[in-house]
Amino acid sequence: MEFLSLCISFIVILVSYLLATRFHHKFSNLPPTIFPTIPIIGHLYLLKHPLYRTLAKISAKRGPIVLLHFGTRRVLLIASPSASEKCFTKNNIIFANRPRMLVGKIIANNYTSLGSSSNGDNWRNLRRIALIEILSIHRLNEFHDIREEEGRLLIRKLLLLDHSSHVDVKSALYELTLNVMMRMISGNRYFGGDVNLEVDEQGKRFTQILNELFLLAGAANLGDYMPILRWFGVNGLEKKLIALNEKKDEFFQGLIDYLKRKPKVVNKKKTLIEDLLSLQESDPNYYTDEMIRNFFMNLVAAGIDTSAGTMEWALSLLLNNPQVLKKAQNEIDGYINKDRLIEESDIVNLPYLRCIINETLRLYPPGPLLVPHESSKDCIIGGYNITSGTMLLVNQWAIYHDPKLWTDPEKFNPERFEGCEGTRDGFKLMPFGSGRRSCPGEGLAVRVIGSTLGLLIQCFDWERLSDEMVDMTEGPGLTMPKTEPLVAKCKPRLEMQNLLSKLLVD
Numbered sequence: 011m012e013f014l015s016l017c018i019s020f021i022v023i024l025v026s027y028l029l030a031t032r033f034h035h036k037f038s039n040l041p042p043t044i045f046p047t048i049p050i051i052g053h054l055y056l057l058k059h060p061l062y063r064t065l066a067k068i069s070a071k072r073g074p075i076v077l078l079h080f081g082t083r084r085v086l087l088i089a090s091p092s093a094s095e096k097c098f099t100k101n102n103i104i105f106a107n108r109p110r111m112l113v114g115k116i117i118a119n120n121y122t123s124l125g126s127s128s129n130g131d132n133w134r135n136l137r138r139i140a141l142i143e144i145l146s147i148h149r150l151n152e153f154h155d156i157r158e159e160e161g162r163l164l165i166r167k168l169l170l171l172d173h174s175s176h177v178d179v180k181s182a183l184y185e186l187t188l189n190v191m192m193r194m195i196s197g198n199r200y201f202g203g204d205v206n207l208e209v210d211e212q213g214k215r216f217t218q219i220l221n222e223l224f225l226l227a228g229a230a231n232l233g234d235y236m237p238i239l240r241w242f243g244v245n246g247l248e249k250k251l252i253a254l255n256e257k258k259d260e261f262f263q264g265l266i267d268y269l270k271r272k273p274k275v276v277n278k279k280k281t282l283i284e285d286l287l288s289l290q291e292s293d294p295n296y297y298t299d300e301m302i303r304n305f306f307m308n309l310v311a312a313g314i315d316t317s318a319g320t321m322e323w324a325l326s327l328l329l330n331n332p333q334v335l336k337k338a339q340n341e342i343d344g345y346i347n348k349d350r351l352i353e354e355s356d357i358v359n360l361p362y363l364r365c366i367i368n369e370t371l372r373l374y375p376p377g378p379l380l381v382p383h384e385s386s387k388d389c390i391i392g393g394y395n396i397t398s399g400t401m402l403l404v405n406q407w408a409i410y411h412d413p414k415l416w417t418d419p420e421k422f423n424p425e426r427f428e429g430c431e432g433t434r435d436g437f438k439l440m441p442f443g444s445g446r447r448s449c450p451g452e453g454l455a456v457r458v459i460g461s462t463l464g465l466l467i468q469c470f471d472w473e474r475l476s477d478e479m480v481d482m483t484e485g486p487g488l489t490m491p492k493t494e495p496l497v498a499k500c501k502p503r504l505e506m507q508n509l510l511s512k513l514l515v516d
């Protein structure tokens with residue numbers, strides 16, 4: 011009898027709580043939500059992988075502005091261009107903070123890196139360094155030769171293959187992108203060319219660090235949403251992140267120490283680490299080795315997997331749509347006349363190639379959910395009250411696949427972007443984000459993706475391994491990788507044989 015009374019009392023209290031929460035939500039003019047919001051866990055019971063698809067279904071049913079509760083954390087879910095615009099224009103500064111997550115605490119040195127730091131003096135200075143000292147047009151132009159050389163080394167590598175064999179496209183693109191980034195940062199190439207065994211091992215070690223980072227960063231950490239679970243070390247994630255952070259610091263500190271010992275050469279172009287080491291001499295308290303390690307880990311993590319992945323998705327789409335590949339080859343042949351290889355400066359005059367890249371970014375965005383933002387004070391979005399400390403999730407995947415915005419959104423149709431300049435289409439397509447926290451590496455990514463994909467299209471005929479279509483299933487992870495890495499066949503185009511034979515001789 012006593013047990014029955016306790017059960018009844020618990021049910022009464024729970025129902026009263028749920029009803030009170032619902033009435034409070036309604037009269038506070040908060041965005042639509044999902045009933046019930048269960049105490050402690052909120053709406054976590056709704057979430058399934060892949061998260062962006064689950065959230066897209068919620069938005070399709072509840073509307074483009076929805077308020078959820080992930081445990082104790084309030085989450086504003088946005089799934090429309092107009093709502094995104096309100097967040098990143100009028101309320102741009104308010105949403106310039108980052109929510110504090112375990113990954114940012116451990117890997118980003120207590121939320122002090124460029125990607126994890128909230129709006130403030132530290133973030134503004136890091137952003138200034140990235141945009142002026144590292145990723146400005148001037149600096150990107152200085153490193154143009156590195157990108158050009160790596161592109162040609164990739165073509166040479168493919169030419170030397172037995173063309174009856176298969177090409178591991180994913181590995182080839184990943185190695186190219188890593189080489190470009192690390193040659194800019196430290197001067198080291200890790201794969202291909204004249205790399206010795208020791209450097210090759212370093213490249214493999216760094217690749218393992220990056221792969222582990224993306225795996226752990228993409229893992230669900232319930233402790234970020236239910237703080238009480240941190241006491242129990244759920245999934246052992248914290249220990250894994252601490253171990254990974256030690257490996258990351260050891261690797262980058264080795265680069266820093268090497269460059270500190272290396273004799274300085276007058277009039278030699280500085281690597282990006284050398285730039286920051288020069289700043290360290292004048293301000294050692296700010297430009298510490300720790301700051302430099304985290305700064306470049308942030309750049310590498312943000313730049314390698316996303317660019318390589320986008321090119322892999324693009325080539326997969328072209329293999330499944332050979333008529334699009336042929337049209338792109340005809341465009342390049344018509345502009346360049348088969349007498350030279352494509353260069354970065356040509357991309358602006360190859361609109362169909364840009365359409366292919368934009369359509370790839372729409373179908374398979376490297377960040378299906380923009381990196382989370384957090385409101386620094388109360389604001390109004392779409393007529394609803396948003397309280398300070400609310401996490402903002404912009405579901406780009408949902409926007410890019412919305413049939414109200416795109417005709418036949420699941421179809422690969424590059425022509426839909428004809429007339430669109432650059433990689434943006436208002437707030438309908440913003441693969442590099444928008445506002446104060448937009449990706450500072452957009453200029454570099456556009457150059458690497460455009461020129462590399464252009465070379466692969468110009469120089470080779472590509473075929474699937476069989477009559478079966480390339481598997482386009484999305485895998486788990488932070489940057490939407492393919493479940494099955496792309497493997498394909500390629501052979502030099504007959505139209506390019508004279509030019510390509512010279513490349514082998516050089």
